[in-house]
Amino acid sequence: MPDRYAGSRARLQRAARVLTGGVSSPFRAKAPVPLFFQDAAGPRLWDVDGNGYIDYALGWGPLILGHKHPELVETLRLQAARPHHYGAQHELEMEVAERLHALVPCAELCAFCCSGSEAVAAVFRLARAFTGRNRILRFEGHYHGWHDQELISYRPSPERMGPDHAPCPTLDSKGQPPNSLENVVVAPWNDLPALEDLFSRWGEEIAAVITEPVLCNSGCLEPEPGFLAELRSLTRRYGSLLIFDEVITGFRIALGGAQQHFGVTPDLATFGKAIAGGVVLSAFAGRKDVMEMMLSGAAFGGTFNGNPLAMAAAKTTLDLLAAGHGAALDHANRMGNLLRQGLEQAAEQAGIALRTTGFGAAFALHFTTHRPLRQYRDLRYDNKELLQHFLRGMLDEGVYLLPDGRVYTSVVHHQDEIAETIGAARKVLNQLPRMARC
Ligand SMILES: Cc1ncc(COP(=O)(O)O)c(C=O)c1O
Structure with missing residues (x-):
């Protein structure tokens, strides 16, 4: 199978000769593949191989207005x-x-x-x-x-x-x-x-x-x-x-x-x-x-x-x-909540134990049956291997997520992107290893 990320891998090798680890922050080297990007607009990103993504990493959070507002x-x-x-x-x-x-x-x-x-x-x-x-x-x-x-x-x-x-x-x-x-x-x-x-x-x-x-x-x-x-x-x-x-x-x-x-x-x-x-x-x-x-x-x-x-x-x-008493931020939070619900529903239908926590515009995915989730030590029971499979599957489906399973939405994510993402998640969840099925 051709490597979807060949251009990024080649650039990472070149960058690593002069830039420590090939990245500007070692946290970034942990993504399923440290991608190199060439453009972005609104809620979408394009890598140097021409793959398009819906972006839920949003530069690790800052891009509350999306790209190039x-x-x-x-x-x-x-x-x-x-x-x-x-x-x-x-x-x-x-x-x-x-x-x-x-x-x-x-x-x-x-x-x-x-x-x-x-x-x-x-x-x-x-x-x-x-x-x-x-x-x-x-x-x-x-x-x-x-x-x-x-x-x-x-x-x-x-x-x-x-x-x-x-x-x-x-x-x-x-x-x-x-x-x-x-x-x-x-x-x-x-x-x-x-x-x-x-x-x-x-x-x-x-x-x-x-x-x-x-x-x-x-x-x-x-x-x-x-x-x-x-x-x-x-x-x-x-x-x-x-x-x-x-x-x-x-x-x-x-x-x-x-x-x-x-x-x-x-x-x-x-x-x-x-x-x-x-x-x-x-x-x-x-x-x-x-x-x-x-x-x-x-x-x-x-x-x-x-x-x-x-x-x-x-x-x-x-x-x-702040315009309209925070209407744009309300929208970002509403879209996040819609996505959370859709992902949880898709997981339930696929028989996978997935829980989300947080608020609309910043939430996280937990593959776990452990309850409650209230502090750091509760996360020991998260199935991190399954999360990595999910993230990689989503990347291949054109959804860009952070390596710890955090999801950010912005004021330019709309129902189309949310529906597309839930569709991709349905596909990936159904392919996840049976080991995590409840
Ligand atoms: C809650 C919190 N505090 C502080 C920082 C540090 O910010 P910076 O990466 O801009 O130094 C971060 C970064 O992610 C953060 O999430």
Whole structure:
């Protein structure tokens, strides 16, 4: 059989001679085949072999408007003819900050940087400066970036993870200094008794609790009812700050992020990915008194902060999302829900145990019969081999998904794409090995 991906494989070999691993982020090397693309438009992508795909990876999340949205293209075209960088003040910065302030409940003040990892590093520093404490409480399975103090207990192995109610903090990378663990407390997510226990022990030392408000990086697991609200009251009781890492949920679950959706306002929040529709930008925002620590001794900077191209893209993206009280984002979430239902139904008909978790515009696939799915350790029972077969089958059918089975929808996915995807899934599910049939 001819190799559908021959062009990508050849380019990967060539790239690997000069680009480490042939990719710009080693996470990307894990896709069934690291594809090389030549074009994209709306919800669709084309690789260098001429294969077309419906795109549910969306650049790992940022492309909330799909590819080459005409209004974003026009914005960038106009902005390209203007100065690309000042490293100084200009009006677009305040225009974007005004939008964040209006949309995001916690955003009394905002700041801009370039990646989610950078935004998380900044809020850790602000929280420590504000409280005069060092410890950060975080949750197992949550991803907050790749820096030394961020990449902890994201993917702990069963031998190293420790007891269920008091996980051992673990390093996730070679080259991380062991003392990265010194100021960390790790808790199981969605487990209030464990959290109360950890707070009674460490509470007075905890500068901040950071959480993905929906655990998108480990199976798109939702917070149990009341969990985020309890987190809010516990942090208040102990004088710790609450940080929502909204790098994925921001401008995806709701215009005002998960904090608006769940009605719980953190002290600080981080944003990235969708904020500028695919142009490089991240942000953090929060309480005035905490944010202003950067004016009184908590260092923060960045050559490209407030870059005009990124600001212009963010302004247009936020305006498109906010039009008609968020109609476009509602649509993206509706399409995601339609797809979830269709995939679950197709699996049931094929006799495959498939469950989806998350919300419309970001959900994940789990080949499992295990219940409940509420924290990282529950994912041990997912049949990952079957997921890989499914992903590969879908790729061959022209559906591009992320390697961990996460599915993103955008404002330009419509019923046609959803129906086409469900049709492809039906075909693939029926071919999956019988081993997983229930
Ligand atoms: C929740 C969350 N926080 C932080 C990050 C880090 O963002 P970046 O990859 O832009 O550094 C990510 C990236 O996927 C993320 O999902």
